[in-house]
Amino acid sequence: MAEEASTIIAETAKRIFADFADPQTINRAKSRAWAEPLWRALSDAGLPLAWVPDTLGGAGATLADGFAILGVAGRFALAVPLAETLAAGWLLARAGLGAPPTPMTVAPVRPHDRITFDADGTLSGRAIGVPFAQDCQHIVVLADSRGQQRIALVEVKDCRLSEGRNLAGDAANIVTFEHSKPLSSGPAPNGFDRSALMLMGSAIRSMETAGALETILSLSIGYANERIAFGRPIGKFQAVQQNLARLAGEVAAALAVAGSAADTIAQADTFDDAVFLEAASAKIRTAEAAAEGSAIAHQVFGAIGFTQEHVLHRFTLRMLSWRDDFGNESYWAAELGKHVAGRGADEFWPLMASR
Amino acid sequence: MSTDLQFDPIRLPPECDALRAEVRAFLAEEIAAGTFDPHQPGHGDSHNRGFSRRVGAKGWIGMTWPKQYGGHERSQLERYVVTEEFRAAGAPAHLHFVADRQSGPILLKYAPEHVKKEILPRICRGELCFAIGMSEPGSGSDLFAAKTKATKTDGGWSINGSKIWTTSAQIADYMLGLFRTSPPTKENRRHGLTQFLVDMKTPGITVNPIYQMAGHRGFNEVVFENAFVPDEYVMGEIDGAWKQATSELAYERSGPERFLETFYVLLELIRVLGPEPDLRSAEGLGRLVAQLHTLRRMSVSVAGMLQAGKEPVVEGSIVKDLGTIWEQKLPGRVRELTAFLEPEVANRASLADQLAFATMVAPKLTIQGGTTEILRGIIARGLGLR
Numbered sequence: 001m002a003e004e005a006s007t008i009i010a011e012t013a014k015r016i017f018a019d020f021a022d023p024q025t026i027n028r029a030k031s032r033a034w035a036e037p038l039w040r041a042l043s044d045a046g047l048p049l050a051w052v053p054d055t056l057g058g059a060g061a062t063l064a065d066g067f068a069i070l071g072v073a074g075r076f077a078l079a080v081p082l083a084e085t086l087a088a089g090w091l092l093a094r095a096g097l098g099a100p101p102t103p104m105t106v107a108p109v110r111p112h113d114r115i116t117f118d119a120d121g122t123l124s125g126r127a128i129g130v131p132f133a134q135d136c137q138h139i140v141v142l143a144d145s146r147g148q149q150r151i152a153l154v155e156v157k158d159c160r161l162s163e164g165r166n167l168a169g170d171a172a173n174i175v176t177f178e179h180s181k182p183l184s185s186g187p188a189p190n191g192f193d194r195s196a197l198m199l200m201g202s203a204i205r206s207m208e209t210a211g212a213l214e215t216i217l218s219l220s221i222g223y224a225n226e227r228i229a230f231g232r233p234i235g236k237f238q239a240v241q242q243n244l245a246r247l248a249g250e251v252a253a254a255l256a257v258a259g260s261a262a263d264t265i266a267q268a269d270t271f272d273d274a275v276f277l278e279a280a281s282a283k284i285r286t287a288e289a290a291a292e293g294s295a296i297a298h299q300v301f302g303a304i305g306f307t308q309e310h311v312l313h314r315f316t317l318r319m320l321s322w323r324d325d326f327g328n329e330s331y332w333a334a335e336l337g338k339h340v341a342g343r344g345a346d347e348f349w350p351l352m353a354s355r
Numbered sequence: 356m357s358t359d360l361q362f363d364p365i366r367l368p369p370e371c372d373a374l375r376a377e378v379r380a381f382l383a384e385e386i387a388a389g390t391f392d393p394h395q396p397g398h399g400d401s402h403n404r405g406f407s408r409r410v411g412a413k414g415w416i417g418m419t420w421p422k423q424y425g426g427h428e429r430s431q432l433e434r435y436v437v438t439e440e441f442r443a444a445g446a447p448a449h450l451h452f453v454a455d456r457q458s459g460p461i462l463l464k465y466a467p468e469h470v471k472k473e474i475l476p477r478i479c480r481g482e483l484c485f486a487i488g489m490s491e492p493g494s495g496s497d498l499f500a501a502k503t504k505a506t507k508t509d510g511g512w513s514i515n516g517s518k519i520w521t522t523s524a525q526i527a528d529y530m531l532g533l534f535r536t537s538p539p540t541k542e543n544r545r546h547g548l549t550q551f552l553v554d555m556k557t558p559g560i561t562v563n564p565i566y567q568m569a570g571h572r573g574f575n576e577v578v579f580e581n582a583f584v585p586d587e588y589v590m591g592e593i594d595g596a597w598k599q600a601t602s603e604l605a606y607e608r609s610g611p612e613r614f615l616e617t618f619y620v621l622l623e624l625i626r627v628l629g630p631e632p633d634l635r636s637a638e639g640l641g642r643l644v645a646q647l648h649t650l651r652r653m654s655v656s657v658a659g660m661l662q663a664g665k666e667p668v669v670e671g672s673i674v675k676d677l678g679t680i681w682e683q684k685l686p687g688r689v690r691e692l693t694a695f696l697e698p699e700v701a702n703r704a705s706l707a708d709q710l711a712f713a714t715m716v717a718p719k720l721t722i723q724g725g726t727t728e729i730l731r732g733i734i735a736r737g738l739g740l741r
Contacts, residue, residue, distance in 0.1 A: 214360075221738050235740040238732075245676070245731035248360065248738055252673045256362035256656055257649040263364035277648060284645035333641030334634055340644050341632045345625040349443045352644075352651060353375065355366075 010068035016041045017076040023311045051090035052099045067207050067262035074211020077314040081132035088140035095151035095186030102137040111327045117145035123177040133173035142197050152185035166321035196271035201326030202283035206258035209286040212315045213251040213293050220300045247296040250289040257282045280332040287329035290319035365659030371436045378440040393445045396619045401449040411481025416455045425476030431662040439611035454478045457607050458485035458531050465590040488518040488532025496729050499545040505534035511586050514579040524562045524575035527555050537594045545597035552588040569715035609657040609671035614650045614678030617685045617713040623706045624689045639692040650678050669737030676730045683720045686713035
């Protein structure tokens with residue numbers, strides 16, 4: 001991570017993850033007993049509600065701080081709903097709503113899922129792949145209310161969940177709202193819509209992916225320098241060096257584009273064209289880097305790297321799963337392509353150069 | 356193990372906006388005057404003395420150099436803006452670009468004062484073209500295997516041998532070349548090469564053309580027969596050129612010229628697809644846009660880090676590796692994305708023409724200025740693997 005972003009709060013996060021979320025320890029654990037003390041430590045440090053203003057019961061950290069936490073979380077392949085609770089608290093704050101001190105998640109996380117806020121004040125609809133829904137107590141929902149956008153806080157127990165897991169084994173549930181009554185709700189600010197939520201979620205997943213890629217690179221280099229074959233460390237073979245250089249390129253691309261998108265959102269007042277270009281590009285390019293980077297890392301590690309026992313899959317499978325949240329790379333590429341085509345060739349370079 | 360790659364989210368500062376507007380206005384005037392056609396890459400002469408002089412008059416060559424040598428003491432980021440606007444428009448800047456990017460900075464660092472005073476202001480005025488004398492018939496990527504000899508004579512050196520694949524040598528006023536002054540030592544095979552400034556008008560230098568497969572004279576062979584170079588044209592340490600090679604690399608490798616060389620086919624793709632492309636084309640275009648945006652953000656970041664006095668050698672090499680592979684693949688991607696378009700679509704002829712040229716140019720992009728394999732070796736070293 002950039003040193004400017006290595007804020008005190010990110011250092012705190014790193015310390016907590018090192019103490020309570022060591023990937024190797026978690027990988028060996030027989031149960032999810034590790035999750036409870038981890039979450040307690042995170043809560044004690046105020047991290048889950050970092051993006052909730054102190055007037056609404058949160059830590060009131062900056063967006064930049066929160067994104068820095070997410071980068072660190074990615075480096076640990078964190079498997080508790082920290083990113084989701086950050087996003088949920090942030091979403092609640094858009095409507096001036098207070099956040100409960102519990103693990104939360106957000107819905108929808110797929111661009112075409114639609115939840116409505118009906119005239120009787122209840123929620124209806126369905127959201128696919130809601131991360132960690134079954135591990136959370138609350139879901140923050142962005143709903144259509146007769147053409148307006150409304151943000152609502154609902155208890156998980158008031159929704160219907162179907163069992164589901166992502167590639168990495170983290171809960172990812174289909175959540176059905178059948179006249180679910182929210183605890184609180186309020187109108188979203190003008191211009192804030194599902195696309196804004198998808199872009200924010202994309203920036204979040206991009207930061208986590210970049211972090212995971214950083215760890216994959218350092219694990220791969222470490223292994224290449226240790227593993228002996230044909231009488232020398234495999235990292236001494238040019239073929240392996242070239243692959244690791246390619247991996248470094250993917251990591252670099254992910255870091256740069258995710259950091260750029262996060263910085264853009266942190267500086268922006270609204271989810272305008274600049275945020276769209278940056279966050280959509282970040283989601284596309286980090287997803288590509290996740291696929292390319294995973295393949296290279298697994299190639300470096302050989303057989304040991306795809307055992308359950310080895311920690312590598314905690315990073316690779318999680319990154320590959322994150323591609324599907326908040327609009328996958330194909331979705332955003334089509335959106336970005338339509339946008340650029342609509343503006344026309346003469347407006348293309350000015351758009352690129354504006355960032 | 357230094358695996359911490361750094362790409363600060365650097366933004367171009369506000370003073371760049373006015374400069375960018377000025378550059379665009381200048382280029383629009385040049386296009387209107389017929390200096391070059393942005394839709395016809397490779398059709399005009401990319402070396403244009405009149406154009407380079409007008410660029411120099413604008414103060415856009417040697418932008419970051421000290422004023423005492425004709426420079427303008429502006430930032431790396433301002434230079435970045437000029438470079439990328441020229442590249443995006445396909446402006447014929449070859450004549451002064453090499454001197455601006457790498458030869459000038461080497462002179463600034465190693466040339467004696469009176470040589471600096473004589474040559475640098477002329478570079479800044481857009482009067483001088485530089486060639487780089489590195490590759491030889493028997494050595495390319497293996498730079499330090501160069502054999503062309505500089506032998507000590509009275510008051511200078513006598514050069515014998517030849518350089519090859521030398522871009523712009525046919526019009527170059529000077530060359531910065533690596534020549535052998537001593538044999539390599541057992542301990543250090545890179546020992547024994549010295550960097551020289553060579554006046555291309557020196558008797559004993561012959562420039563023979565080599566045509567590239569795209570049909571233009573992109574290369575030359577430069578033959579030296581007892582060509583005399585005065586002592587004052589030795590750049591840096593005798594036998595020690597290898598020590599001088601690394602710090603300039605980040606400048607040379609990470610600029611917008613490392614991913615915008617086939618940019619015109621992307622613009623043509625957008626033109627041909629029209630305002631409402633089908634889903635396949637839209638997705639393909641969107642991916643290219645995201646990849647280009649990423650490369651540019653990486654490149655700006657490296658420029659910002661250079662401005663801040665850092666030496667992001669690995670990051671710079673990564674930008675060139677990813678950037679050149681992207682610009683090399685771009686014509687092929689555009690070809691695929693336009694494969695199902697109706698043949699009579701407007702601009703189709705122009706697209707075919709541009710694709711043909713870009714396809715013929717593409718192979719060189721991952722070779723010039725350090726091959727992919729060499730770059731990845733440098734990256735691997737930076738990662739602690741060698």
